[in-house]
Amino acid sequence: xxxxxxxxxxxxxxxxxxxxxxxxxxxxxxxxxxxxxxxxxxxxxxxxxxxxxxxxxxxxxxxxxxxxxxxxxxxxxxxxxxxxxxxxxxxxxxxxxxxxxxxxxxxxxxxxxxxxxxxxxxxxxxxxxxxxxxxxxxxxxxxxxxxxxxxxxxxxxxxxxxxxxxxxxxxxxxxxxxxxxxxxxxxxxxxxxxxxxxxxxxxxxxxxxxxxxxxxxxxxxxxxxxxxxxxxxxxxxxxxxxxxxxxxxxxxxxxxxxxxxxxxxxxxxxxxxxxxxxxxxxxxxxxxxxxxxxxxxxxxxxxxxxxxxxxxxxxxxxxxxxxxxxxxxxxxxxxxxxxxxxxxxxxxxxxxxxxxxxxxxxxxxxxxxxxxxxxxxxxxxxxxxxxxxxxxxxxxxxxxxxxxxxxxxxxxxxxxxxxxxxxxxxxxxxxxxxxxxxxxxxxxxxxxxxxxxxxxxxxxxxxxxxxxxxxxxxxxxxxxxxxxxxxxxxxxxxxxxxxxxxxxxxxxxxxxxxxxxxxxxxxxxxxxxxxxxxxxxxxxxxxxxxxxxxxxxxxxxxxxxxxxxxxxxxxxxxxxxxxxx
Numbered sequence: 026x027x028x029x030x031x032x033x034x035x036x037x038x039x040x041x042x043x044x045x046x047x048x049x050x051x052x053x054x055x056x057x058x059x060x061x062x063x064x065x066x067x068x069x070x071x072x073x074x075x076x077x078x079x080x081x082x083x084x085x086x087x088x089x090x091x092x093x094x095x096x097x098x099x100x101x102x103x104x105x106x107x108x109x110x111x112x113x114x115x116x117x118x119x120x121x122x123x124x125x126x127x128x129x130x131x132x133x134x135x136x137x138x139x140x141x142x143x144x145x146x147x148x149x150x151x152x153x154x155x156x157x158x159x160x161x162x163x164x165x166x167x168x169x170x171x172x173x174x175x176x177x178x179x180x181x182x183x184x185x186x187x188x189x190x191x192x193x194x195x196x197x198x199x200x201x202x203x204x205x206x207x208x209x210x211x212x213x214x215x216x217x218x219x220x221x222x223x224x225x226x227x228x229x230x231x232x233x234x235x236x237x238x239x240x241x242x243x244x245x246x247x248x249x250x251x252x253x254x255x256x257x258x259x260x261x262x263x264x265x266x267x268x269x270x271x272x273x274x275x276x277x278x279x280x281x282x283x284x285x286x287x288x289x290x291x292x293x294x295x296x297x298x299x300x301x302x303x304x305x306x307x308x309x310x311x312x313x314x315x316x317x318x319x320x321x322x323x324x325x326x327x328x329x330x331x332x333x334x335x336x337x338x339x340x341x342x343x344x345x346x347x348x349x350x351x352x353x354x355x356x357x358x359x360x361x362x363x364x365x366x367x368x369x370x371x372x373x374x375x376x377x378x379x380x381x382x383x384x385x386x387x388x389x390x391x392x393x394x395x396x397x398x399x400x401x402x403x404x405x406x407x408x409x410x411x412x413x414x415x416x417x418x419x420x421x422x423x424x425x426x427x428x429x430x431x432x433x434x435x436x437x438x439x440x441x442x443x444x445x446x447x448x449x450x451x452x453x454x455x456x457x458x459x460x461x462x463x464x465x466x467x468x469x470x471x472x473x474x475x476x477x478x479x480x481x482x483x484x485x486x487x488x489x490x491x492x493x494x495x496x497x498x499x500x501x502x503x504x505x506x507x508x509x510x511x512x513x514x515x516x517x518x519x520x521x522x523x524x525x526x527x528x529x530x531x532x533x534x535x536x537x538x539x540x541x542x543x544x545x546x547x548x549x550x551x552x553x554x555x556x557x558x559x560x561x562x563x564x565x566x567x568x569x570x571x572x573x574x575x576x577x578x579x580x581x582x583x584x585x586x587x588x589x590x591x592x593x594x595x596x597x598x599x600x601x602x603x604x605x606x
Contacts, residue, residue: 026409026410027409028171028348028403028409028412028413029171029172029173031409031410031412031413032171032172032412032413032416032417033172034413035410035413035414035416035417036171036172036413036416036417036420039205039206039209039417039420039421040186042205043186043202043205043206043424044186044189046201046202046205049201065200065294065295065304066295067295067300067303067304067307068303068304068307069200069201069204070200070291070294070295070300070304070307070308071303071304071305071306071307071308071310071311072203072204072207072208072307072308072311073199073200073201073203073204073207073291073294074288074291074304074305074307074308075207075307075308075311075312076203076204076206076207076210076421076422076425076426077199077203077287077288077291077425077426077429078109078288078308078312078426079207079210079312079315079422079425079426080156080159080160080163080422080423080425080426080427080486081159081160081162081163081164081419081422081423081426081486082101082159082163082486082487083105083315083316083319083422084163084210084214084315084398084418084419084421084422084423085163085166085167085395085398085399085419085422085423086159086163086394086395086398086486087101087102087105087319088319088320088322088323088326088397088398089323089326089394089395089396089397089398090394091319091320091323092322092323092324092326092327092330092394092397093327093392093394093397094266095253095259095260095261095262095263095264096261096262096263096264097264097265097266097271098323099264099320100266100271100274100275100278101274101278101487102316102319102320103275103278103279104274104275104276104277104278104279104282104490105278105279105282105316106312106313106316107275107278107279107282108278108279108280108281108282108283108490109282109288109308109309109312110309111279111280111282111283112282112283112285112288112289112305113302113305113306113308113309114305115283115502116283116289116501116502116505117289117292117301117302117305118292118298118301118302119505119594119595120289120292120501120505121292121293121298121301122298122594123135123590123594127149127286127290127433127436127437127440127441128145128149128284128286128289128497128501129142129145129146129149129286129437129441130142130440130441130445131501131504132144132145132497132500132501132504132515133145133441133445135504135515135587135590135591136500136504136510136511136512136515136516136583137512137583137584137587138512138516139445139446140512140516141512141515141516141519142441142445142446143442143446144516144519144520145441145496145497145500145519146437146438146441146442148492148493148496148497148519148523149286149433149434149437149441149497150434150437150438151492151496151523151527152284152285152286152489152492152493152496152497153286153287153430153431153433153434153437153467153489154434154467154470154471154474155474155488155489155492156285156287156426156430156486156489157426157427157430157431157434157467157471157474157475158471158474158475159486159489160423160424160426160427160430160471160475161180161183161184161423161427161471161472161474161475161476162180162395162474162475163395163419163422163423164179164180164182164183164420164423164424164427164475165177165179165180165183165475165476166179166352166354166393166395166396166399166419167179167399167416167419167420167423168180168182168183168420169352169353169354170348170349170352170354170396170399170416171399171412171413171416173351176352176476177476180472180475180476181472183420183423183424183427183472183475184468184469184471184472184475186424187424187427187428187431187468187471188464188465188468199425199428199429199432200294202425202428203425203428203429205421206421206422206424206425207311207421207425209417209418209421210315210418210419210421210422210425211311211314211315211418212414212418213414213415213416213417213418213419213421214315214318214322214398214415214418215231215314215315215318216411216414217322217401217402217405217407217411217414217415218231218318218321218322218325219231220402220405220407220411221322221325221329221401221402221405221407222234222237222321222325224405225237225239225245225325225328226238226239226245227240231318231321231322231325232317232318232321234321234325235320235321235324245324245328246261246262246324248328249261249324249327249328249331250262250263252328252331252332252335256331256335256368256369256370257369257370257371257373257375257376257379257380258369258370258373261324261327267555269554269555269556270552270555270556270557270560272560272563273554273556273557273560273561273562273563273564274487274557274559274560274563275560276494276560276562276563276566277487277490277491277494277559277560277561277562277563277566278487278490278494279494280493280494280498280562280563280566281489281490281491281492281493281494281498281562282490282493283498283501283502284493284494284496284497284498284501285490285493285497286433286437286493286497287426287429287430287432287433288429290429290432290433290436291304291429292304292305322398322401323397325401325405326397326398326400326401326404327397329401329404329405330392330397330404331368333404334346334366334368334390335366335367335368335369336365336366336367336368337365337366338364338365338366339357339359339364339365339366340364342366343404343406344403345400345403345404348403349396349400349403352396354392354393354395354396355390355391355392355393355396355400356390356391357389357390357391358389358391359389360385360386360387360389361384361385361386361389363384366389366390367380367385367386367387367388367389367390368388368389368390369385369388370388371385371387371388398415398419399415399416399419401415402415427471430467430471431464431467431468431471432464434463434464434467435460435461435463435464435467436460437463438459438460438463439456439457439459439460439462439463440456440460443456443459444456487559488530488534488558488559490562491526491530491558491559491560491561491562491563491565492523492526492527492562493562494562494563494565494566495522495523495525495526495562495565495566495568495569496519496522496523496526496569497519498566499518499519499522499566499569499570499573500515500518500519500569500573503515503518503570503573503574504591505591505594505595506595507574507577508583508588508591508592509577509578509582509583510573510574510577510583511577511580511581511582511583512583513576513577513580514572514573514574514575514576514577514578514580515573515577517572517573517576518569518570518572518573518576519569521568521569521572522565522566522568522569522572523565525564525565525568526561526562526565529553529558529561529565530558530561532548533548533549533552533557533558533561534558536548
């Protein structure tokens, strides 16, 4: 059978499974809609958390960006994994003990202010919509290739599926659906990785095959470094990004992870604080399977791409090239008219003379980084069912995270805005209605951003992490560990932090103040402190912290009951008498 037939079969089965689970686990109360009733097993919750955490950026885009950036791409690997550890060990147990299942709810109560709650709702919506745009973009990429429909139609199909099980099932339906999605995405990620590792270095473990040798005795990484040098790129294992930007991006991703509202809420779906810690550990184990394999897949994909395409006759290119070319995500322009694909770094001035001697008139191949993981099985000529399986895995990763983000959007509006502030007399049934209505509106907005994304998946998601780092992380960490932090300090810090980050994104990612997106590349030389938009969340975060600390010390201390509350959530169970847990 062909790839498209296999795709219809495998994707159809998985979608039927997700919808079936949503029907079975339909939420009937707000507690079930928001936190799945609070009785999920830690192992099950760990698997659901892993699926919620490993978005389209992890499955589709991370290995792709590493394959193009090489060593520099490690910032995404280090930042996202390190951030999860930071969240699991430093924040999750305290937030779980505090007992508020949304970040705006925590901030509103900890800082005894509805103004703080409203600011947190706005921040949550900004982070979630930016993040979900990347997921919908991933859905569109998968559908455009494997179901041979335009990206716009692919996004609309994804919207329909997410709408059904997120709006109907709430967190209860999402939790059990995400367990199934984790199984699908990890199987889909690892099967082709194992096949290609055996094929290239005769090792069935991709994490070890990454450092293996080819059939001619050459180390795989040495081979790739040589290919890069031949084509004017820097060595794959040698970074070119400034150290300050590497540190800034890594820190922004780490702290942004610890402030992501859709991940934090997962620690409230288990019965006890101890179960929250357990589920965090299980999730880290489940996440590690994919994250340790991603660098290997990046190397396999990059090596296969260069060896099968570079300087080859266009008329003799393999079928996978033509398949992806029709999607518009891969393009060839024969600039020197020789009928061959010249793929090289035409921005390397030192390489220009060599290229001219060969008769090359510029790089002729344009590749969307988001296709590398999806195209990798085709490049390696794996069976059609494996290619279709990867498509199903990419959809599972994108849809699982999109559902979690939509739940954050719906709870921020229905619970934190309407129930807590505007309409406090809402009944449980009315609040559930508004939660579903908010999720429905969120799906539509997310779909729009998926059709008109601001960049490739990993870059869009990185911006969401920067927004979270600049707004939520300082407010949460100071709220737990600084009893003197008051509402004036927290509100000032959040407003200034996310405002600076937003302006920086608009200026250097969209060129809003400098002539539009066409001017973005020329603006790189004027980045503040040499830090990219993906890493500027770190700078904005420090501004947030300094602002919050200064303002809090110049304004009245929080009430005594708030200080006692902070003390209570930091004391381990049984450490002091008279503390109610």
